[in-house]
Structures are given as structure tokens and as C-alpha cells.
Amino acid sequence: MDCNVTDLARNGISPERRRFTSRQQAKRWRCREQNAAGRGRHPSILAKAMGRSEIELRVEDHSIRLKREIVIEIPKKELISKLCSSIIGQAHRDDFLLLCDKLEQIIALQYRSRRENLTDVYELFNPLGNVKKLESFSESQVKESQDRFLELLSDTSSQAMDKSNFKPLSAQELKVATSSQYLFHLTTKINRKKLDDQFFKDSKYHDINPGGDLGSLYVIFRRGIGIDRKSGQFYQAKIDCILKFFWNTIKLYAVKAWRWLLGKSVAEESKSRESEPARTSENFICVKRIHVSNSFRFKKFFQKLDLQEPTFDHMIIVYRKATSLTHTSCHGERGIHIRHYKGIPMADMELILPAKKHPKLPFTDWITLLVFFFISLVGILSALRQHNPMGLVIGMLVVFFSYATKVYLTFTMNVLEYERLINKLMEDKQLDCGHGTLLYVMDEAIQQEVKEAIIAYYVLLRQPDEKCLDEEELQDQCNNILMDTFQSGTSEFQVKDAVGKLLRLGIVEERGNLFKTTPPKDAIEIIRKRMIESI
Incomplete structure (x- = not known):
């Protein structure tokens, strides 16, 4: 079954049915959490036991199953424009536009101090900045500033990475993501000596992957889901697939023969390896991996291939280089990249x-x-002992050197492709670094907060006869707007955060478990007063 949530609308399932399904799933999940808590199990342990990871590999159909993101990718101007078009009356539209402008102003004002704190601390560790400021610091002061930066960057209270919806990549997600080959066909290894393994030692990221590079040498943040498509002949990859096919066939028959000698049935092992049935949910989407390895057929050797691979829309990597022996600073290399x-x-x-x-x-x-060399050597020696014609010996030598040349040329072409991809990555894929990336993160946090507040306020404002909504109903209607109006099937609305902002601003009233918005004109005045108080 296809996991893509947008297919529900195409298949004729009404929004009411979607809300009903979502509520039933939420209720079942809450009941399981309560039952688990009653038996002394933490809900997060239950979630892990049920396999509710955010990225999963489905081997049976070569696809990646991803949890829907809470990021709202729609540009703010487009969002406001489409919402305004459904409001009747020019005066009401003008009030709503002014309210949206005021919401952005006050949220940006609230983030001003957070932005300044984050950028000021990073200036101490900016590799392109004045790192000499640290020379007047003691070792404890440097460590305190470093820990402060990591806290401002990632802690939920600082609302930098968290509010811009960047999530730290886990070891399991990294393993699933890199479990196949797309365009790059060489094994990549990290030179551990060039990276500082003490930078994340006392942070929460150190437990992401105990004993591994992720979390100890570098941390990766991810956000958004996309699809990369490429078309071409990919002759080199096709040849590699053919060679791997013959090599795997030989290994398969060798394993079967070995197991036959041991008297163990192959069917018994295959039973134990049966995969669990794929879980489907409205909160997940599926993206099929179309690689040369799973789409190439011998009869299509000269035909073009259309490849496809899921992507992370945005990735931020944080690391620090190891201190070189020739470094003259008393604190070593402290620049954070x-x-x-x-x-x-x-x-x-x-x-x-x-x-x-x-x-x-x-x-x-x-x-x-080496194996091919020894086989050729044995064949040549046998031919010489039996006084066979030199043509046979020359033929064996030609075969061996041809194979060796093929291996060398394949490796050389892969290295050239690697260098080409690296150069293309630096030119096309890298957006910014250092200070510019931090400013982007803070700006995205502001934009996400503004868009969440606008959507939640709009839904409450459009309720007929002053109807109030509870949190679950509000989330369902906001999700419907994202899916139906903006075709954003990979986004999930974060209702708790949105309602919390509106309540703190005083432009939404809470009546028990129900929420009702104040009129736009009154809301504008309330925000104006709060801005004056903040200034």
C-alpha cells in the first residue's frame, strides 16, 4: 500500500473521513501509552519497541518510509495571499493582512535577544573571525562559552534549531539513508585524527551513536523531505551491476553448497528472515528508491535510466578540527565549523x-x-609443465591483465566521478557557512513561528457562529489546509506550539479545552500594546 498521504484525497476520501481516522489513531496511541505507563514502561520505550522511527527502509519495494515533517515550506507571502483570498470583504482582508504584519513584528522582536546571544557567542569560535579573543580566557571560561553555544544552538529553551524544525540526525537514520548507492559508488572514510573528538563529549549528542563518528566528531541536523531525479545511460554503473550479479551468483551457490554439507535447510533460515508487514499511517510518506542496482535489466543496457532518491531539503553539519602540533594558541584550534x-x-x-x-x-x-592472479598463475604453470603451446599462456596473461586493467579503470572513473560530485556539491549544494548559517536558522525559526500562528488564527477566525474548537479539531483543520490548499503532503501542523503563542499574545481565549479567537481589530490593538511594553 502506498504511504503517501496525498493519495487519500485522490482516492476520494473526504476530509471528514481523514479527521475521523486521525482521531482514532491518536486515541489508540494514547491508550497504549497509558497502559504502558501503568505497567511501569516509559511511553518512549513503547514507541521504540513498536518501531516508530522517523526513517525506515522497506526492502520489499526498495523505498524509504519517512515521518511527515512539521516544517511548513510554503513561503509566507503565498500563505497569506491564499488565506486572504477566501476572506469575504475588503475591510476584513485588510484587517487580516495588518494582523499578519503585526504578528511577524512582535515575534521577530521576541527573537531579537536570542539572535544576538547566539551570534555573539559564536563570534568567539568563528574560524573566519577574531579567534584571538579566546587567548584572554581561562580554560574554564572557554569550556563554558563552548557549552553555552551548543546549548543556544540546539536546546529547546533557546528555540534555535528546535523552532526552525531542524532535527539531529540519529545513527539509525544515517544507517538507513546510506544503505544503498545512488550516484556515488566509493566507500568514504573519515580521517579521525583531523577532527576534535572532545567537542561534543559533554553534550547530549555524544549518546547519538556510542563509539561511532556521528555525535563524537560531528553532528548533522536535517529538515524537509524532497526527491532528486537523474536521467542518463550510467554505463559504468551498469557494468558494475553485471559483475556484481555474477559474483553474487557464485557466492550464492557456494553458500548453498556449504549449507548442504552442514545439513541445514536454506528454507529454515529464510523463514526466520521474513520481514514484518509494512506499517502505514497518515503521519508517514513513502518515497521509492530507483537506483541502477534495483532497476537495471540486461535487455535495457543501451536504454536510458531514470533514477530517483529521497533527499533532505536542508542539512547543517557542525564540527571542530583537531588541534595541530604546530598551533601556537594556548587553547589550540577552537574554531567551530x-x-x-x-x-x-x-x-x-x-x-x-x-x-x-x-x-x-x-x-x-x-x-x-589476488585470487584471479593465483588462478592465472596456476593455469600458466600447468600449461608450461604440460608443454602446451605458448598461445594458451599468452591468452591467460591477456585475460589477467585485461581484468586488472578493468579494475583499475573502474576505480579511476569512480574517483573522477567522486571529485566531480564534490566540486558540484560545493558549487550547487552548499548554501552558506558559519555566521550566515546561524542567521538563516534564526530567520527560519521566526518564519515558522509566524506561519504557525497565522494558520491557527485563520482557522479559529473562520469558524461559523462563534464556534470553539478543541486542540485536536484545530490540528485536523490546519492539516487539511496544508494538504488541500497548499498540496503540502509532507508537512504536519504543530498545534500545541501555535496555540501557545496565540494564548501568550492574548489574541485567543481558552474556554476549558476549547479555543476561540478575538476579532482582528481587537487582536491588532492587543499586539500593539505588547510591542510598546517590550520596547
Whole structure:
């Protein structure tokens, strides 16, 4: 079954039916959490046991199952324009436009101090800035400033990464994302000696991947879901697929023969490896992976292939280089590197990693060459002992050197493709770094807050006969607007945050568990008074 939530509308399922389904799922989930709590189990443990991870691999159909993002990708101007078009009366539209403007002003005012705190602390660690300021700091002061920066960057109370809806990439998500090959076909390794392994030691990220590079040498934040498509002949990848097919066939028969000798049935093992049935939900979408490895057929060798891979719309990587032995500063290399990328295919995510080693010939290719060499050597010696014609010996030598040349040329072409992708990544995919990335994060946090507040206020404002909505009804209607009006099937509305903002501003009233908005003119006056008080 296709997991794409937008297919519900195409298949004729009404918004009322979607709301009913969503409510029933929410109720069942709450009941399970309550039952788990009653048995002494934490709800998060239950969620993990049920496999509610945000990115999952579906082997049976070569697809990635992703949880819907809470980010609202629609530009603010387009959002306001479409919402205004449904409001009757020019005076009412003008009031709503003015209210939207005031909402943006007061939310930006609230974020001003947070922006200044974050950028001021980063100036101490900006590799392109005046890092010499740290030389007057003691070691404890440097450590305190470093911890303060990480807290402002990622802690929920600071509302930087959290409010701009950037999530830290987990080890499981990284494993699933890089479990296949898209355009990049070389193994990438990190030079651990070039990165500082103490930077994240005392932070919450150190537990992301115990013993691994992620969380100890670098941290990656992700946001948004997209799709990358490429068309071409991909002859090199096709040839690799053919060779892998024959190699895997040989290994398969060897394993079957070995298992037959051990007297163990292959069917018994295959039973134990049966995958669980795929779970579907309105909160998840599925994107099919179309790679050369799963779409190529021998009869289509000379035909074009259309490849497809899910992407993360935005990725931010944070790391610090290791201190070199020649560094003269008393605190060593303290510069914190922050890089921002856009539209990175999941399978090629290794391209954004820092301190990458230059690709080397894979170990499996060395083993294959050695095996082929010994087989050729044995054949040549046997031919010489039996006084066979030199043509046979020359033929074996030609075959061996041809294969060795093929391995070398394949590796060389992969290295050239690697360098091309790296250069293209730096030119097209990297958006900003350092201070500019932090300003982008704070601006995105403001825009997300504004858009959430506008959508929630609009839904409450449009209720007939002064009808009040509870939190669940409000979320359903906001999600319907995102899916039906803006065709944003990958977004999920964050209702708690939106209602909380409107309540704090005083432009929404809470009556028990129900919410009702104040008229736009009154709301504008309330916001004006609050802005004057803030100034």
C-alpha cells in the first residue's frame, strides 16, 4: 500500500473521513501509552519497541518510509495571499493582512535577544573571525562559552534549531539513508585524527551513536523531505551491476553448497528472515528508491535510466578540527565549523562529511585481483609443465591483465566521478557557512513561528457562529489546509506550539479545552500594546 498521504484525497476520501481516522489513531496511541505507563514502561520505550522511527527502509519495494515533517515550506507571502483570498470583504482582508504584519513584528522582536546571544557567542569560535579573543580566557571560561553555544544552538529553551524544525540526525537514520548507492559508488572514510573528538563529549549528542563518528566528531541536523531525479545511460554503473550479479551468483551457490554439507535447510533460515508487514499511517510518506542496482535489466543496457532518491531539503553539519602540533594558541584550534547544504540525496550523504580521506582501491577488489592472479598463475604453470603451446599462456596473461586493467579503470572513473560530485556539491549544494548559517536558522525559526500562528488564527477566525474548537479539531483543520490548499503532503501542523503563542499574545481565549479567537481589530490593538511594553 502506498504511504503517501496525498493519495487519500485522490482516492476520494473526504476530509471528514481523514479527521475521523486521525482521531482514532491518536486515541489508540494514547491508550497504549497509558497502559504502558501503568505497567511501569516509559511511553518512549513503547514507541521504540513498536518501531516508530522517523526513517525506515522497506526492502520489499526498495523505498524509504519517512515521518511527515512539521516544517511548513510554503513561503509566507503565498500563505497569506491564499488565506486572504477566501476572506469575504475588503475591510476584513485588510484587517487580516495588518494582523499578519503585526504578528511577524512582535515575534521577530521576541527573537531579537536570542539572535544576538547566539551570534555573539559564536563570534568567539568563528574560524573566519577574531579567534584571538579566546587567548584572554581561562580554560574554564572557554569550556563554558563552548557549552553555552551548543546549548543556544540546539536546546529547546533557546528555540534555535528546535523552532526552525531542524532535527539531529540519529545513527539509525544515517544507517538507513546510506544503505544503498545512488550516484556515488566509493566507500568514504573519515580521517579521525583531523577532527576534535572532545567537542561534543559533554553534550547530549555524544549518546547519538556510542563509539561511532556521528555525535563524537560531528553532528548533522536535517529538515524537509524532497526527491532528486537523474536521467542518463550510467554505463559504468551498469557494468558494475553485471559483475556484481555474477559474483553474487557464485557466492550464492557456494553458500548453498556449504549449507548442504552442514545439513541445514536454506528454507529454515529464510523463514526466520521474513520481514514484518509494512506499517502505514497518515503521519508517514513513502518515497521509492530507483537506483541502477534495483532497476537495471540486461535487455535495457543501451536504454536510458531514470533514477530517483529521497533527499533532505536542508542539512547543517557542525564540527571542530583537531588541534595541530604546530598551533601556537594556548587553547589550540577552537574554531567551530558550521556548513549548510540543500537537496542532498540520502544515499550520497557521505559527500558532506568533513575530513574525508582520498578514496583508495576497495579491499574486495584487492582480494579479487589476488585470487584471479593465483588462478592465472596456476593455469600458466600447468600449461608450461604440460608443454602446451605458448598461445594458451599468452591468452591467460591477456585475460589477467585485461581484468586488472578493468579494475583499475573502474576505480579511476569512480574517483573522477567522486571529485566531480564534490566540486558540484560545493558549487550547487552548499548554501552558506558559519555566521550566515546561524542567521538563516534564526530567520527560519521566526518564519515558522509566524506561519504557525497565522494558520491557527485563520482557522479559529473562520469558524461559523462563534464556534470553539478543541486542540485536536484545530490540528485536523490546519492539516487539511496544508494538504488541500497548499498540496503540502509532507508537512504536519504543530498545534500545541501555535496555540501557545496565540494564548501568550492574548489574541485567543481558552474556554476549558476549547479555543476561540478575538476579532482582528481587537487582536491588532492587543499586539500593539505588547510591542510598546517590550520596547
